Amino acid sequence: MRHNMKLTRGSSNPWHVVDFPSCCSSAHQVEQEILDACRQSHYSDRDLFALKLALEEAMINAVKHGNHSDPAKHVHVAYRVTPQRADISVEDEGTGFNPAAIADPTNEENLESCHGRGLLLMRAFMSSVVFNPEGNRVTLTKFNESFRRDPARTVAFG
Amino acid sequence: MQTETPHLKVTRLDDSDIVQVEFKSRKILDEANIAEIGEQLSALVEKEDKPRIIISFAAVDHLSSAALGTLITINSKVKTRGGQLRLSDINPQIYEVFLITKLNRLFRIFPTVKEAQESLQPASAS
Numbered sequence: 001m002r003h004n005m006k007l008t009r010g011s012s013n014p015w016h017v018v019d020f021p022s023c024c025s026s027a028h029q030v031e032q033e034i035l036d037a038c039r040q041s042h043y044s045d046r047d048l049f050a051l052k053l054a055l056e057e058a059m060i061n062a063v064k065h066g067n068h069s070d071p072a073k074h075v076h077v078a079y080r081v082t083p084q085r086a087d088i089s090v091e092d093e094g095t096g097f098n099p100a101a102i103a104d105p106t107n108e109e110n111l112e113s114c115h116g117r118g119l120l121l122m123r124a125f126m127s128s129v130v131f132n133p134e135g136n137r138v139t140l141t142k143f144n145e146s147f148r149r150d151p152a153r154t155v156a157f158g
Numbered sequence: 159m160q161t162e163t164p165h166l167k168v169t170r171l172d173d174s175d176i177v178q179v180e181f182k183s184r185k186i187l188d189e190a191n192i193a194e195i196g197e198q199l200s201a202l203v204e205k206e207d208k209p210r211i212i213i214s215f216a217a218v219d220h221l222s223s224a225a226l227g228t229l230i231t232i233n234s235k236v237k238t239r240g241g242q243l244r245l246s247d248i249n250p251q252i253y254e255v256f257l258i259t260k261l262n263r264l265f266r267i268f269p270t271v272k273e274a275q276e277s278l279q280p281a282s283a284s
């Protein structure tokens with residue numbers, strides 16, 4: 001696993017880039033690393049729950065559905081955590097999928113289907129969820145709820 | 159009477175045919191664990207004629223869509239065998255997951271094991 005290769009993109013908040021072979025234990029390690037960064041930036045328990053849930057879904061989608069658990073294929077993660085927001089992109093080496101083609105699992109006739117709930121949960125718990133046109137990279141954004149609720153910080157940072 | 163599997167604590171309530179299941183792990187996330195939990199729950203369902211099962215989430219603070227998929231499969235198996243499944247002690251954050259996915263419509267969810275137990279029909283009437 002290549003860890004913490006920092007890419008500076010003209011800002012004081014570096015992106016961290018991590019590549020790992022398609023296996024769930026590596027995915028969990030990276031998840032933990034991102035959650036630790038959020039914890040250090042004082043994200044609320046509620047935000048941490050949301051991030052853990054969405055990260056789990058995005059990582060497992062990439063490992064299982066994108067790369068079909070092929071250890072020769074890698075998952076590429078880039079993340080940036082600031083006190084205001086966390087941005088995480090997760091890319092696999094698969095052919096991608098069309099998120100618009102996924103049936104709504106909350107429709108009565110789909111309630112017993114086992115598909116589409118990961119995507120639904122990511123969208124429900126993140127501030128934004130964006131796929132690239134190929135559908136093999138998802139970018140999750142979560143605004144720090146406790147930062148936004150602190151009026152002193154709102155004044156200081158506009 | 160209480161028995162344990164690698165992931166579950168299984169108790170027969172008041173020497174009845176009602177089985178209470180508790181998770182040992184706080185996080186039902188890992189794919190391999192979820193598959194094993196599914197197998198252990200299936201084995202429980204298949205052991206009973208008309209299974210009456212309460213799954214308590216008291217120890218659980220995280221789950222994933224894969225875990226929901228396993229619960230849906232177990233629910234179908236219980237229904238197929240003419241049994242009843244109840245869920246209980248789901249913390250507010252996890253309950254939100256059930257609300258968002260609208261699985262609160264599919265499962266019968268109760269605040270406590272006791273209330274779940276009281277909601278069960280006698281096996282002969284189910």
